[in-house]
Amino acid sequence: GWDPRFSERLVLVFSTPELVGPEQGFPPHYAFVGPAFGARPPAPGFPWQRLDPARRRVLVSLGTLNQAAGARFYGAVLGAAERLAGEVQFVLAAPAALIGHAPDHLLLQESVPQPALLPHLDAVVCHAGHNTVCEALAHGLPLVVAPIRDDQPIVARQVALAGAGVRVRFGRTRAEELRDALTAVLDDPGPRRAARRIQASFAAAGGAAAAADRLEKLL
Structure with missing residues (x-):
């Protein structure tokens, strides 16, 4: 049956082949966009000194x-x-x-x-x-x-x-x-x-902006 986790049109992967492993052979509609980091509230009172x-x-x-x-x-x-x-x-x-x-x-x-x-x-x-x-x-x-x-x-x-x-x-x-x-x-x-090397791949993948771009292209 159909697995709702895997679209036939677009699967966003919040990673890159440099971490996941390039030998996996993912199809073209798998978009490796790297991690999408959101804002987090600061922890109070960290003793930086x-x-x-x-x-x-x-x-x-x-x-x-x-x-x-x-x-x-x-x-x-x-x-x-x-x-x-x-x-x-x-x-x-x-x-x-x-x-x-x-x-x-x-x-x-x-x-x-x-x-x-x-x-x-x-x-x-x-x-x-x-x-x-x-x-x-x-x-x-x-x-x-x-x-x-x-x-x-x-x-x-x-x-x-x-x-x-x-x-x-x-x-x-x-x-x-x-x-x-x-x-x-x-x-x-x-x-x-x-x-x-993975850091560079994350930076190049585009993160949340790249994910949004791929989604918009579906519409």
């Missing part, structure tokens, strides 16, 4: 819907942050109740102004949610992805195959594995190069 210019900075975010599932993963994050304390500053977006006392080398916030923060970062650790992945790649940032559910394993696979990041297991990752994954994306130029 605490960002350390002497260390590389990494955001860790599991998205608002997955934070409660992250208690074990947060333990690995705290362990990795301790092991990398002299080299990397972790900005952790998480409920304080799940973390407890945050050590001085870690910047813990209930929420962060993610679009404003990304230009100040060197990498992102996340759950492979499409929005967070695309926002990071739009800033040329390599990723460590720990997918939990839904489409996240698919997005994580795309990131890994594109060379723009390292995938780890959400439910089993230990501090050492997370530290090694982060060190890989920070120290190896390959993931950053791949992230910047």
Whole structure:
């Protein structure tokens, strides 16, 4: 039967072949327009003065819907942050109740102004949610992805195959594995190069304006 998700006239894909994989062989009516970012309300009171210019900075975010599932993963994050304390500053977006006392080398916030923060970062650790992945790649940032559910394993696979990041297991990752994954994306130029290649493809794809243009041409 007919699948309402896939029009025979136009399918808008908010990604690019550089991320999805060019070998898929999509038909011409699949329009890769890249991500369409909307305005988001700013998170109040972010302590910008605490960002350390002497260390590389990494955001860790599991998205608002997955934070409660992250208690074990947060333990690995705290362990990795301790092991990398002299080299990397972790900005952790998480409920304080799940973390407890945050050590001085870690910047813990209930929420962060993610679009404003990304230009100040060197990498992102996340759950492979499409929005967070695309926002990071739009800033040329390599990723460590720990997918939990839904489409996240698919997005994580795309990131890994594109060379723009390292995938780890959400439910089993230990501090050492997370530290090694982060060190890989920070120290190896390959993931950053791949992230910047995807960044350029996003910029060229046109985003919301390109999507609107394709829709208007149908009318």
